[in-house]
Amino acid sequence: MSIISIDNQAASLELSLFGAHVLSYMPKKDSRQRLYMSPCALMDGSKAIRGGIPICWPWFGQHEASSLPAHGYLRTRVWRITRIDDDLRETRLQLQPGRTRGEGFDGCADVTLTLLVGDSLSLSLDTQNIGQQPFSYNAALHSYFRVSDIHKVRLAGLDGDYLDKVRDGQRAPTPDPYTFEGETDRIHLCQTSDTLLTDPDYEMSIGHRGHDSIVVWNPWQQKSEAMADMPDGDYRQMLCIETAITQGKRLAPDEQHQLVQIID
Numbered sequence: 001m002s003i004i005s006i007d008n009q010a011a012s013l014e015l016s017l018f019g020a021h022v023l024s025y026m027p028k029k030d031s032r033q034r035l036y037m038s039p040c041a042l043m044d045g046s047k048a049i050r051g052g053i054p055i056c057w058p059w060f061g062q063h064e065a066s067s068l069p070a071h072g073y074l075r076t077r078v079w080r081i082t083r084i085d086d087d088l089r090e091t092r093l094q095l096q097p098g099r100t101r102g103e104g105f106d107g108c109a110d111v112t113l114t115l116l117v118g119d120s121l122s123l124s125l126d127t128q129n130i131g132q133q134p135f136s137y138n139a140a141l142h143s144y145f146r147v148s149d150i151h152k153v154r155l156a157g158l159d160g161d162y163l164d165k166v167r168d169g170q171r172a173p174t175p176d177p178y179t180f181e182g183e184t185d186r187i188h189l190c191q192t193s194d195t196l197l198t199d200p201d202y203e204m205s206i207g208h209r210g211h212d213s214i215v216v217w218n219p220w221q222q223k224s225e226a227m228a229d230m231p232d233g234d235y236r237q238m239l240c241i242e243t244a245i246t247q248g249k250r251l252a253p254d255e256q257h258q259l260v261q262i263i264d
Helices: 220-225 232-237
Strands: 003-007 011-016 021-027 079-086 091-097 109-117 121-129 135-141 144-146 154-156 161-164 170-173 184-189 195-198 203-209 213-218 238-251 256-263
Touching: 003 091, 011 109, 021 121, 121 135, 121 238, 135 256, 184 238, 195 238, 203 238, 220 232, 232 238, 238 256
Parallel strands: none
Antiparallel strands: 003 011, 011 021, 079 091, 091 109, 109 121, 121 256, 135 238, 144 238, 154 195, 161 170, 161 184, 184 213, 195 203, 203 256, 213 238
């Protein structure tokens, strides 16, 4: 598995070409690792990598055909670097998958991931319809953030009701304060603000653009114990805050759309 390392005056980053998967991001202003990576993640290309920032495309969650992999197939394909621009404090990296067609998706699309690595990390997933027919797709930048203790974490910037996937999609009001006491799998629709993650050790802002949803996920103890690629207790050290399209984005021929997450 090919690993790309970026190290400039502002930050360091590691990325696997398998899935265009960011494995590590550490800004040098505080030298804190922002991302959680499972120490049990399989790095041999046999399955999707647990942790970091998986790229979900062209569907999110389970496909209606249950035999197909969750979150689409681009996170298990090898990508290639198409452009690198580097200066002292910011590195721009552009990647594309070898192909975007696959079982479960009939659209003809061009997909590009652009990273800006500096004092903040920006990820832009660009989807363009290069075919003759419209198509709809879902996607997510499925970021796993490292926290000191999930029981001590708070979120801000989310409001209104959310869809609770732990309870069969029931609507529930966003908690205030937003803390964690059990398994969490929530789709927050129509959110316009950045998300603020407050940990006892630091604060982090997660910006979102081109999304229709922000997904908040932690498997908690029982589900993490069933994951072969994650230590049983590591649910305490991670929280997923995902910039997502979960309601379907329709693209006409030649139309394109960017899904953006900014970690600051």
